[in-house]
Amino acid sequence: MRLVPTILCGGAGSRLWPVSRDLHPKPFIRLADGQSLLHKAFLRGAKLPGVQEVLTVTNRELFFKTQDEFKEVNEANLPLSYLLEPFGRGTAAAIAAAALSVEKSHGGDALLLVLPADHLIEDQAAFAAAVAQATRLASAGRLVTFGIRPSAPDTGYGYIEANGSDVLRFVEKPSLETARSYVESGHFHWNSGMFCFSAASILREMEQHAGEVLSAVRACITASRAATGSNVTQLELDADTFDKVPNTSIDYAVMEKAQGVAVVPCDIGWSDIGSWNAIGDLAIADTQGNRIEGKAVLYDVSNCYFRGAGRVIGAVGVANLVVIDTPDALLIADKSRSQDVRHVYAQLKAEGNDAHKIHNTVHRPWGTYTILEEGPGFKVKRIEVKPGASLSLQMHHKRSEHWVVVSGTASVVNGEQQLTINANESTYIPALCKHRLANDTDQELVIIEVQSGGYLGEDDIVRFSDTYGRR
Known part of the structure; x- marks a missing residue:
């Protein structure tokens, strides 16, 4: 059996503001044990038998952040692949892209185990047993979903009505009275949003029930660019063609319409961590x-x-x-x-307040920056650059910058100058000057950057070259 855990990582997590933001969504929230929900999703998939690789579908803005998370827990050095969306188009598009990728890499009979990155499962042994049951059904050509035995009536979840392992129907979030009758009947399960099916099976059903989604995703993949590195493959989905993909869920597009859908009822300590x-x-x-x-x-x-x-x-x-x-x-x-x-988050977003989108500390592929203070005409940042990393060769139209090295050694391009700047030393970068900050050592580099000028927005960056392929 070839099993590919397929992690869906994205969303805004608006109910978990202010820790969750657009560029730091729910999967990246750390729990009391120090692990993030994304860590836990990776580990629960990676620990299963028969795993060939871990495939992750995420927003391209979250790619480097996701990579850093996986480096902390990928002790078995499993191959990793990424499908990078320019924006969200629903789970149907994400799963179509994943199935096409798995079919190409591992064949149509390889199994996808679709795992949302923002759920918590506390009983790994029970989860593994449920997956084993699901893979048997999926290997026989069934589309399989995981149903959670309800502990109480809850109007926040969708429900699955089943007869044994056979799904009779999917039900949207019900009223409290209806949810109570579902639980009392013993025939309904919470819809977990986790699935298992072969690449060939889900693509066949998508061809029949969601052909517009599948054909649009195929066209997008054809127009997209792939990159392969050491044990990592990534495909950045083309924005223009991806924009033509219908925005819909896999439940609505396929699961509610397909025949012979199966459910594995389970009690695995599951929570969607929705509040x-x-x-x-x-x-x-x-x-x-x-x-x-x-x-x-x-x-x-x-x-x-x-x-x-x-x-x-x-x-x-x-x-x-x-x-x-x-x-x-x-x-x-x-x-x-x-x-x-979520209403606070929505109002901040409507007002254009950055507090819905980013934290004061922002992650970049080269490290992080933290805004320490800002006011009219100035902004002060603490910048940390990872060992061996570098920012892009860039220029600003509206602002100048003064860099002071706090610790480590900075390799700096400042116009025509190539500089090495040590702790307690500094350099001044005027507006319209090409510059680059790099850390060529094996120690972390920390600098304080003081920006001044009439406009200090992050979009005042002209990149001439970039290690990470950013435009």
Whole structure:
């Protein structure tokens, strides 16, 4: 059996703002054990028998961030492949692209195990047993979904009605009364969004039920560019042709219409981590029902969840709150309204406020930068450059920059000059000057950058060459 775990990594995670942002979505959130949801998705797939490679479908803006996550946990050095979307087009498009890729690399009888990157599964042994059952059904040509045995009526999930392993129908999120009747009947399962099928089977069903999606994805792949490196393959999907792919889910496009769909009912400690309440429940409660990640000092406080990012949180005389503190945003919510956090995210996005999109610390393929302070005409950043990494050769129209090396050694192109700058040394980069910052050592490089000028936006960059293929 050739099994290819296929991780779908994206989304905004708007219900988990302010930790989740457009460029730091839910899969990258670290839990109390230090692992991200993406770490856990990779490991649960990689530990299974028969795995040939791990395939990930993600936004191209998240590619290097995803690579860094996998480097932390890919101890077996499994081959990795990536399909990089310019923007989201729903799970039908992502799975069509993945199936075409797997068919080409491993043949039509290879099995895809589709795993959303933002779910939590706490029982690996039960998960492996469910996958073993699913692969037997998928090897026989069935399209297989995983149904979670419901612990209580819940209106936040879709449901699957089944007779044994045979799916009778998929149901959208029901009312509470309907959900209660589903649970009492014993014939319904929560729809987990995980699937298993052979590349040939899903492509055959897509040809029949979602031909427009499949043909558009095929055209996109033909127009796209691939790159192969050491143990890593990536295909950056062409934006112009991908824009023509219908935006729809695999459930609606195929699973609800196909005949002979199978379900594997399972009890695997599954959660879609859809709110701060769900994350808070993973932390250990104190005697007053409070759950704390970070540092909090409490007086007469009960049934609250506090998550901090360095600063001390103080609370007095409150109950049933969620308090999430990040360096640039603070969330305070009633625990019973934690699902409504998405409305704050939506308003920030509508206003064009960057707090919906990025954190003060922004990840780049070469390292990170953190905005320390900014005001009219100036911005101060802390820049960390990984060993052996370099920024692009670039120029700015509107701003000048002053670089001070804090630690490490910087290799700098400043106009016609090639400079080596050590700790406590600096250089000045005027506007319209070509420049590059690089770290040619095996130690991390840290600099402070002071920008000044009439416009300091990140889009004031003209790249002349870039190690990472960015335009």
